[in-house]
Amino acid sequence: MADRPADVTVDVAVIGAGIVGLGIAWQVCRSGRTVAVIDPAPATGATYAAAGMLAPISELHYEEEDLLELTLASAALYPGFIAELGPATGYRTTSTLTVASDAADRRALDDLRLLQQANGLGVLPLTIRSAREAEPLLSASISAAFSVPNDHQVDPRLLAERLRAALETAGTGMIAQSATEVLHEDPRDAGSPTTGVALSRGGVVRAAEVIVANGLGALHLAGLPVALPLRPVFGDILRLRVPDHLRPLLTCTIRGLVRGLPVYLVPRTDDTVVIGATSREDGRPGVSAGGVHRLLHDAQVLVPAVAELELIEVTARARPGTPDNAPLIGRVAPGLLIATGFFRHGVLLTPIAARICVELLDGAPDPRWKRFHPDRFRAPAPQEVSHA
Ligand SMILES: Cc1cc2nc3c(=O)[nH]c(=O)nc-3n(C[C@H](O)[C@H](O)[C@H](O)COP(=O)(O)OP(=O)(O)OC[C@H]3O[C@@H](n4cnc5c(N)ncnc54)[C@H](O)[C@@H]3O)c2cc1C
Known part of the structure; x- marks a missing residue:
């Protein structure tokens, strides 16, 4: 510049x-x-810092339905927006897989699915077997899986x-x-x-x-x-390199709940994967050690091979939050x-x-x-x- x-x-x-x-x-x-x-x-x-998930459906939250019309409208504009810019944006229209770790996480995702379906959004229940056929490195011990075909990603x-x-x-x-x-x-x-x-x-x-x-x-x-x-809402986020023998680690974004806490893994086209993100309102702009530990642990619960990746970046930034x-x-x-x-x-x-x-x-x-x-x-x- x-x-x-x-x-x-x-x-x-x-x-x-x-x-x-x-x-x-x-x-x-x-x-x-x-x-x-x-x-x-x-x-x-x-x-x-952003992971670049374009996820109006998986990101639907209770009492934020007002935002849904805006997020869906923007997601619909994305293909045209990207087409004007040409390639090399990391825009991918692969689906998102939402998974639950234990029984309580499964109930929480079931409740969310009802809200999503009540809003006319496409969320498809999968058997654990079919989820693992799509993503073989997914843990065998997950308790539920859903496919969200219209949640995509870009590399910010x-x-x-x-x-x-x-x-x-x-x-x-x-x-x-x-x-x-x-x-x-x-x-x-x-x-x-x-x-x-x-x-x-x-x-x-x-x-x-x-x-x-x-x-x-x-x-x-x-x-x-x-x-x-x-107000600043800080988030810690990690980038890891996938070694040759594990490529591709994943073909689509995995969003999970592990003991009630969200974690996601976003595979990039350059054989790295983004794991995020914490949400902190503690006023501390530096990376949280506890946050990094939690993200790595929870990502491994969903995809055990995460333990074999090379950690190449830890970043914290503040999201601009509003009431x-x-x-x-x-x-x-x-x-x-x-x-x-x-x-x-x-x-x-x-x-x-x-x-x-x-x-x-x-x-x-x-x-x-x-x-x-x-x-x-x-x-x-x-x-x-x-x-x-
Ligand atoms: C960990 C994490 C993960 C996220 N993941 C996602 C995701 O998956 N999907 C998604 O949609 N969003 C995600 N977000 C949210 C997303 O990153 C933010 O909503 C988005 O970056 C906001 O963009 P922005 O341009 O408004 O602000 P910023 O990206 O913060 O940019 C603000 C810019 O303003 C400049 N600036 C500040 N003050 C001045 C000044 N006085 N004069 C001139 N320039 C100034 C700064 O230098 C900066 O470049 C994530 C955020 C975090 C922290």
Whole structure:
């Protein structure tokens, strides 16, 4: 990413070059607008850690059904999104296998299947034998298995690289600095029309439209008219190399429950496998030894051959969480869009986030997504309260 001298003038400035900011910038660029992307360290945040599961069905959680329409819409956009970028994104449409370790895990997965089926989602029970025919290295002692044909995966690091390359080829300005403030026509009124972005080394990107897509970094950005209810939810995740004699370790993603705790194994095309992930709200950005131990143990319960792999990377990053686990996306002032809070679905939700932003820029927003507006947690002012 070039360290461009400011000042720059573009139609749209995108703050943040994680998977969400890059995906948005790419679609905005394709809409015919000039774009500048601002990030001192592209794709090193949550994007760097993400497993890349595109799993609206397996990821369905109780009381998060509101999110399902959005996650399914984004999953449906993925094939077209990838086709525009070409190969080398690690996008794979192999199914996901969900497995239970003990009897209590089986009951939990049975309950989840009822919720999934009640929402019209395709989840197929398998016998243990047929699951092991599909994945011979799966433990013989698992207690249940389900196939989820429509949950897929991508490699977020490769996808981010492809997006950056596509943006650079299209002539998009990449600015290797931090954004410090969103600038407005009236400097005392963050609700007044946006004029651009101030940079950490003193320059300015002038733009009539600014998109704030810098994950948890949005918490430290001045000039926003709304308080963003973001919180870091840390995750530890591992990468392991599969030795020659065990290749392929797996052909599809395995998601499991082991004594009530989730663990997943995502095979990559380069003979590595990703094992994740913990979920911690302890405020500690470093890797948790207990977390790594738990992940390795639980992955081995499901796939004993994990013990023979080479551990090549341990990583921890923070997911940008919100009170209802759904993203914060919408227009908050003339010329100012917010797109953050993608929590554990940011890779999956990138295509729909990009579409929503382009529709907002076009002045033609889809009313279905209004419920994810960043201001939805604000207590109503007294005059807004209905007395009906
Ligand atoms: C362990 C783990 C596993 C995950 N697995 C999955 C998965 O399987 N599937 C899935 O869909 N999601 C997954 N996620 C969630 C996903 O990674 C996030 O939702 C997604 O990366 C959010 O993307 P983002 O671009 O909003 O934020 P980030 O990736 O965090 O990017 C934010 C960017 O903003 C930049 N930035 C910050 N402040 C500033 C500033 N002031 N100026 C300019 N730039 C700034 C940072 O440098 C960074 O590059 C996982 C997350 C974790 C931690």
